[in-house]
Amino acid sequence: MKLATFESHGAPHAGLVRNDQVVALDGAGFPDLLSVIAGGPQALARVTAFAASQAGTPLAQVKLLAPIPRPPKIICVGLNYRDHAEESKMEIPKVPTLFSKYSTAVIGPGAPIVLPKVSEKPDYEAEFAVVIGRGGRNIPGVEWREHVFGYTNLNDVSARDYQMATTQWMIGKTFDTFCPMGPWLTTADEIPDPHALDIRITINGEVLQHSNTRHLIFGIPDLIEYLSKVLTLEPGDVISTGTPAGVGFARKPPRWLRPGDEVVVAVEGLGELRNPVAAE
Secondary structure (H helix, E strand, O other): OEEEEEEEOOEEEEEEEEOOEEEEOHHHOOOOHHHHHHHHHHHHHHHHHHHOOOOOEEHHHOEEOOOOOOOOOEEEEEOOEHHHHHHOOOOOOOOOEEEEEOHHHEEOOOOOEEEOOOOOOEEOOEEEEEEEOOOEOOOOHHHHHHHEEEEEEEEOOEEHHHHOOOOOOHHHOOOOOOEEEEEEEEEHHHOOOOOOOEEEEEEOOEEEEEEEHHHEOOOHHHHHHHHHOOOOEOOOOEEEOOOOOOOHHHOOOOOOOOOOOEEEEEEOOOOEEEEEEEEO
């Protein structure tokens, strides 16, 4: 099942995507995707039953927003592909390296990544993101599937000059528009093995990152267990699992994002997240 948040007549709606159309879920009692996620399997069953008798609206006639426009938490994992840690000239982590983005950074497909005037080194990062369904604390890694609702594409846009100015990366990661997500949320049942997915980013048609989630250092079970020892995971929390090699700052010469670029993140089975790039 593919679930989206879309704008129609100036208002956001939760929707089920099927055959290039979207069915609004207001009539099923779901004002947003967070309410579907929090409702668990019973909510999904209700969505399925409701949508079966409803006509859809062509996707071309609506504006897709980020699937979860304001996630409760956005937790990001750094240096989680060995080749990216090596190109960054950093030690392979023994425990997950974590930072966060704020919800003000979130944008959806088609919305512009706005390059801030104060940064000269804006960069891209293709990432595979996990969305928590059933929350909890101290979750054993072997029970990870019981807590994952679905998956989406994410671009961890980063201002490297701000990121590297201190040992704390977050300030360079959470500029407004620096967290594109989408185009929709694919439920976990459609992805049998999330640790075997092709992941890539193209800019203006050129492939700049290409890898597979099998190369994650810390997989989803590790991340859920580690995080939930510290904090309560909640429905709708987003865990972005890290980026592979090929980022702009490691290229020679560096390849920074530029106004006029079109950036496409594509994780196998999750559609394509397309965003133009614009100057502030």
